[in-house]
Amino acid sequence: MQFENPSQSENGLQFKNSPEFARKMDKQDPIGAMRTQFHIPKHSDGSDEIYLCGNSLGLQPKKTEEYLAFELSQWQKYGVKGHFTGDYPWMPYHEFLSEGFAELVGANKSEVVAMNSLTANLHFMMVSFYRPTASRHKILIEDHAFPSDHYAVESQIKFHGYDPKESMILIKPRDGEETIRHQDILDIIEKEGDSIALIMLPGVQYYTGQVFRMKEITEAGHNKGCMVGFDLAHAAGNIVMQLHDWNVDFACWCSYKYLNSGPGSVAGCFVHERHHSDENIPRFAGWWGHDKSNRFKMENSFKPMHSAEAWQLSNPPILSLAAIRASLDTIKEAGGIRKLAEKSRKLTDYLRFLLKDELGEDIKILTPENEQEYGSQLSLTVDTHGIDGKVIFERIEQAGVTGDWRYPNVIRVAPVPLYNSFEDCYRFVQILKTSLEEK
Numbered sequence: 001m002q003f004e005n006p007s008q009s010e011n012g013l014q015f016k017n018s019p020e021f022a023r024k025m026d027k028q029d030p031i032g033a034m035r036t037q038f039h040i041p042k043h044s045d046g047s048d049e050i051y052l053c054g055n056s057l058g059l060q061p062k063k064t065e066e067y068l069a070f071e072l073s074q075w076q077k078y079g080v081k082g083h084f085t086g087d088y089p090w091m092p093y094h095e096f097l098s099e100g101f102a103e104l105v106g107a108n109k110s111e112v113v114a115m116n117s118l119t120a121n122l123h124f125m126m127v128s129f130y131r132p133t134a135s136r137h138k139i140l141i142e143d144h145a146f147p148s149d150h151y152a153v154e155s156q157i158k159f160h161g162y163d164p165k166e167s168m169i170l171i172k173p174r175d176g177e178e179t180i181r182h183q184d185i186l187d188i189i190e191k192e193g194d195s196i197a198l199i200m201l202p203g204v205q206y207y208t209g210q211v212f213r214m215k216e217i218t219e220a221g222h223n224k225g226c227m228v229g230f231d232l233a234h235a236a237g238n239i240v241m242q243l244h245d246w247n248v249d250f251a252c253w254c255s256y257k258y259l260n261s262g263p264g265s266v267a268g269c270f271v272h273e274r275h276h277s278d279e280n281i282p283r284f285a286g287w288w289g290h291d292k293s294n295r296f297k298m299e300n301s302f303k304p305m306h307s308a309e310a311w312q313l314s315n316p317p318i319l320s321l322a323a324i325r326a327s328l329d330t331i332k333e334a335g336g337i338r339k340l341a342e343k344s345r346k347l348t349d350y351l352r353f354l355l356k357d358e359l360g361e362d363i364k365i366l367t368p369e370n371e372q373e374y375g376s377q378l379s380l381t382v383d384t385h386g387i388d389g390k391v392i393f394e395r396i397e398q399a400g401v402t403g404d405w406r407y408p409n410v411i412r413v414a415p416v417p418l419y420n421s422f423e424d425c426y427r428f429v430q431i432l433k434t435s436l437e438e439k
């Protein structure tokens with residue numbers, strides 16, 4: 001998009017490159033107080049770190065400790081009876097997360113479930129939705145997919161006896177470009193769709209922060225008879241989605257990035273309602289997917305639930321689900337994902353404005369500027385001064401910024417609406433500037 005003058009943002013806000021302006025934005029921020037609900041790590045000088053790494057590991061909500069302590073005390077007091085005791089019995093515990101997850105991804109409650117980990121869920125979803133045949137055996141993913149996704153897809157193809165060299169289509173940006181053009185995705189689906197069994201793309205690309213236009217990709221895929229699933233690791237809790245209305249077949253996400261549920265916490269999964277009653281769907285089953293009304297009769301004839309819960313295998317780790325519940329309650333208190341996305345847009349636009357205003361050509365922002373194609377994260381390359389980008393990254397870390405470094409040369413920063421401030425953005429850009437000026 002074109003900025004008419006450097007301080008005019010897309011939504012008409014007049015941005016200024018000053019600490020007073022940043023503080024004024026924080027004062028006017030309707031959810032600015034949510035920051036006090038989080039533990040913000042401290043820099044060595046005792047000040048709050050500028051934590052711009054919520055896209056990698058979200059910070060801990062203050063509620064988390066309380067919710068975990070509650071489950072520990074239930075276990076102390078009731079032992080096995082905790083499965084059926086109190087307001088949050090363990091037996092149906094995952095159900096307490098359905099409403100929050102459904103709202104985050106735009107689904108019906110029956111379409112979402114908290115289970116397993118992200119990569120495990122990708123596999124379980126492919127068991128059901130990647131059913132290759134001699135004429136339709138390909139999977140379309142991005143060329144630089146997150147390694148785990150790449151490995152999962154490659155191994156599924158091999159598992160079915162096909163050759164990844166022939167069955168994996170890797171879509172990449174055009175030469176000299178950093179992000180994949182939406183039209184190029186549609187074109188490849190149009191051209192190769194008849195041989196594609198599954199399209200599996202990210203909602204938000206982890207390296208560039210590019211948002212993929214899921215609705216149109218799903219439509220294009222379905223027109224060609226392909227299944228369409230998304231990895232929402234960087235999308236859940238970041239952008240507004242409507243998976244149900246978009247007719248997405250399945251989606252998976254982790255809960256420890258924008259969802260602040262702690263390292264390695266349990267993941268989420270979406271299966272569109274139209275697949276729930278399909279009796280012929282192949283599935284790796286476990287007892288937690290069996291009809292809950294007679295699960296404990298222990299009869300050995302699997303009767304799947306008619307919901308995403310049918311894909312569950314085991315009784316889930318309650319301590320981890322309690323952390324997700326704390327996080328979802330915190331998001332709810334902030335007013336939900338739409339409120340977060342609204343602030344996120346302003347924060348990220350402000351960060352981009354500051355970077356351009358202060359650093360101009362010295363850094364490059366890979367993340368698209370088109371309003372449909374970015375969320376919280378901006379990905380920067382800074383090795384334009386003859387200084388290694390990694391050195392710049394180490395300097396900003398020393399100065400109290402937590403971002404993250406991705407090889408070969410990208411610094412990713414994500415101002416997160418729940419706990420980051422406009423002042424964080426301002427201070428970050430000042431620190432980055434100083435780091436670039438050092439010899």
Ligand SMILES: *Cc1c(COP(=O)(O)O)cnc(C)c1O
Pocket residue numbers: 117118119120146148149202206231233234254
């Ligand atoms: C974070 C992330 C993962 C991590 O997978 P786990 O199974 O949770 O370890 C996988 N894929 C993508 C795209 C990610 O961003």
